[in-house]
Amino acid sequence: MISEQDIDSSYDYIVVGGGTAGLTVADRLTENPRKSVLVIETGQLDEREVAFLVPHFIGTAPPKYFYNLTSIPQPGSQNRTFPVLAGCVVGGGSAVNGMFFDRGSAGDYNLWRDLGNPGWGWEDLLPYFKKSETFHPPDSTTARDFGVTYDMSIRGTSGPIHASYPPFLYPAIKNFQAAFKEFGSQVPYDGASGNALGAFWTPNSLNPAEMIRSYSRIAHYDRVASRPNLHLLTGHKVAKVLFRGNTATGVEFVPFGGSRRTKVDAKREVIIAAGAPHTPQVLQLSGIGPASLLKKLHIPVVVNLPGVGQNFQDHPSMFTDGILANDLNPSPSNGTNATWVEEQRIPYETEKKGFFTVSSSNSAAFIPLHELTNRTNELIASYASQDPALQFPAGTDATIIAGWRAQRDALLTSVRSGVVALTEYAGGAAAGFSIILEKPPSRGSININSTDPLANPVFDYGLYKNPVDVETQVEGVKAWRRLLSMPSFQALGAQPTTPANNITTDEQLREWVIQTSFPTTAHPSGTASMLPRRLGGVVGPDLLVYGVSRLSAVDASIMPMIPATHLSSTVYAIAEKAADMIKARNA
Ligand SMILES: Cc1cc2nc3c(=O)[nH]c(=O)nc-3n(C[C@H](O)[C@H](O)[C@H](O)COP(=O)(O)OP(=O)(O)OC[C@H]3O[C@@H](n4cnc5c(N)ncnc54)[C@H](O)[C@@H]3O)c2cc1C
Numbered sequence: 001m002i003s004e005q006d007i008d009s010s011y012d013y014i015v016v017g018g019g020t021a022g023l024t025v026a027d028r029l030t031e032n033p034r035k036s037v038l039v040i041e042t043g044q045l046d047e048r049e050v051a052f053l054v055p056h057f058i059g060t061a062p063p064k065y066f067y068n069l070t071s072i073p074q075p076g077s078q079n080r081t082f083p084v085l086a087g088c089v090v091g092g093g094s095a096v097n098g099m100f101f102d103r104g105s106a107g108d109y110n111l112w113r114d115l116g117n118p119g120w121g122w123e124d125l126l127p128y129f130k131k132s133e134t135f136h137p138p139d140s141t142t143a144r145d146f147g148v149t150y151d152m153s154i155r156g157t158s159g160p161i162h163a164s165y166p167p168f169l170y171p172a173i174k175n176f177q178a179a180f181k182e183f184g185s186q187v188p189y190d191g192a193s194g195n196a197l198g199a200f201w202t203p204n205s206l207n208p209a210e211m212i213r214s215y216s217r218i219a220h221y222d223r224v225a226s227r228p229n230l231h232l233l234t235g236h237k238v239a240k241v242l243f244r245g246n247t248a249t250g251v252e253f254v255p256f257g258g259s260r261r262t263k264v265d266a267k268r269e270v271i272i273a274a275g276a277p278h279t280p281q282v283l284q285l286s287g288i289g290p291a292s293l294l295k296k297l298h299i300p301v302v303v304n305l306p307g308v309g310q311n312f313q314d315h316p317s318m319f320t321d322g323i324l325a326n327d328l329n330p331s332p333s334n335g336t337n338a339t340w341v342e343e344q345r346i347p348y349e350t351e352k353k354g355f356f357t358v359s360s361s362n363s364a365a366f367i368p369l370h371e372l373t374n375r376t377n378e379l380i381a382s383y384a385s386q387d388p389a390l391q392f393p394a395g396t397d398a399t400i401i402a403g404w405r406a407q408r409d410a411l412l413t414s415v416r417s418g419v420v421a422l423t424e425y426a427g428g429a430a431a432g433f434s435i436i437l438e439k440p441p442s443r444g445s446i447n448i449n450s451t452d453p454l455a456n457p458v459f460d461y462g463l464y465k466n467p468v469d470v471e472t473q474v475e476g477v478k479a480w481r482r483l484l485s486m487p488s489f490q491a492l493g494a495q496p497t498t499p500a501n502n503i504t505t506d507e508q509l510r511e512w513v514i515q516t517s518f519p520t521t522a523h524p525s526g527t528a529s530m531l532p533r534r535l536g537g538v539v540g541p542d543l544l545v546y547g548v549s550r551l552s553a554v555d556a557s558i559m560p561m562i563p564a565t566h567l568s569s570t571v572y573a574i575a576e577k578a579a580d581m582i583k584a585r586n587a
Pocket residue numbers: 016017018019020021022040041042043085086087088089090091092093094096097098099100101102236237238239273274275276278279282360521522523524555556557566567568569571
């Protein structure tokens with residue numbers, strides 16, 4: 001940690017944002033003691049509150065550790081507005097997330113490669129997934145009793161982030177996985193192997209020795225904080241990147257909540273890792289973005305890059321509910337009994353066991369379209385026949401429209417061959433799940449409407465702009481009802497309750513989807529997409545921003561298409577790969 005008055009006048013690298021990706025990159029770059037790094041982070045260090053560390057308390061971090069962000073009204077869901085969840089704390093999203101730690105399918109990452117990004121397919125990323133983690137297998141009793149299988153050849157054994165299973169798993173999840181088999185889906189041997197299709201057990205980002213969250217603050221900062229070549233400045237927000245001509249030379253920053261502007265130079269590279277909600281803000285404030293937007297705000301245009309802030313994707317979700325009349329013990333409903341929960345404090349404190357070791361979930365199912373519905377051909381035909389120009393307002397730059405078309409065509413190929421999942425069922429220990437849309441064709445945007453770096457950008461999720469999204473969700477609800485009718489769920493006395501059983505026609509289900517959906521699973525991505533420039537890209541496969549030199553982006557914003565998974569392990573892999581590329585080009 002360093003205070004503002006003590007920072008040096010220049011560093012080899014400046015990292016904008018000390019979150020998941022930013023701290024990972026800073027850690028790797030300072031492995032070389034001759035290279036200096038300054039990380040500037042808006043948030044503060046957490047104070048090791050239980051909300052961060054103890055899995056049971058996920059979601060209870062005080063509001064000061066989050067940005068206060070809200071979307072504009074979403075016409076796709078009755079003009080409701082929605083929060084944009086993002087951690088404002090050292091560690092960023094990794095400090096406040098649900099600790100679900102999984103990977104997408106090979107098909108998810110091969111789409112990135114096939115969209116014009118050599119070096120970004122599954123085989124290219126696998127070494128970085130492995131490098132980022134230390135995987136701890138479950139003990140043999142848990143593995144046997146719960147049927148947890150894993151493949152050590154695709155797991156990391158010495159990386160900074162711990163991936164492990166809590167010693168408290170819900171037995172009903174076995175029925176959930178068996179029901180998916182009966183439904184016609186599969187249970188992959190290890191969902192982290194590039195085959196993440198079907199229902200499987202997933203680890204958490206959980207340090208099993210202490211049974212606490214494993215996140216970038218501990219793994220990539222505390223561990224290396226004593227390095228003299230690594231400085232972390234908290235409580236300051238980068239206002240813009242500075243340029244000499246088209247070369248990034250440093251940044252200007254302000255205290256969070258203040259206005260005094262300070263400059264610091266970067267001798268080699270400015271690395272933006274402000275997260276998908278804020279990376280486009282930093283770029284646009286720096287004069288990199290859609291020229292029309294920048295001119296309106298009287299920001300001098302450094303590069304006209306229409307893609308900055310566009311191609312915004314998240315995973316829309318909705319919540320079903322149901323009853324398990326013959327529920328197994330323990331079940332998540334134990335958590336509603338305050339006395340029982342309080343009793344669970346003791347095994348956690350004495351043996352690191354019990355209910356307090358449980359965070360979000362340890363199982364999910366990722367289902368390709370052909371397993372979800374018999375309307376596959378109809379939905380594919382509807383998507384394939386759409387006019388790309390009609391997906392965007394009149395006047396949208398041609399490169400954005402071309403990018404949407406390229407993504408659509410690539411996704412259609414993957415959907416037809418069944419190598420990507422379109423729907424996730426998260427949970428499995430109860431009859432109600434989150435039903436999550438994994439590859440929405442709808443696109444949103446994040447744009448500034450003020451030159452004040454402390455003002456919030458305008459968040460438009462673009463929820464359900466594309467009717468195919470609503471239809472896929474409707475099929476997701478129908479498939480969930482079918483799933484509950486499978487023998488393994490019927491053995492638990494499963495009955496669906498929400499949506500109500502009298503909501504049956506497609507028209508009624510559409511209405512329910514529109515009324516109850518959320519546009520987000522806290523997975524914003526795509527706002528500085530790695531795509532060719534002619535397809536609305538912002539960075540190339542080297543993660544360097546087009547049209548300028550010595551400026552890169554390395555966080556969730558570079559994902560050109562959102563993968564069918566929870567994002568954190570993918571962000572770590574991107575950051576590990578980014579660090580290697582930055583090291584190589586500055587050797
Ligand atoms: C509530 C929540 C639950 C989630 N649950 C899960 C889950 O269970 N499993 C999973 O895999 N993923 C989950 N995710 C998603 C995952 O955590 C994120 O995708 C990932 O952490 C994003 O990493 P990032 O590096 O792109 O951004 P972040 O980790 O958000 O880092 C960005 C950092 O930049 C800082 N910053 C922003 N602007 C500036 C600026 N101008 N100057 C300086 N600093 C700035 C921010 O304060 C932040 O610390 C969740 C996310 C949230 C928010």
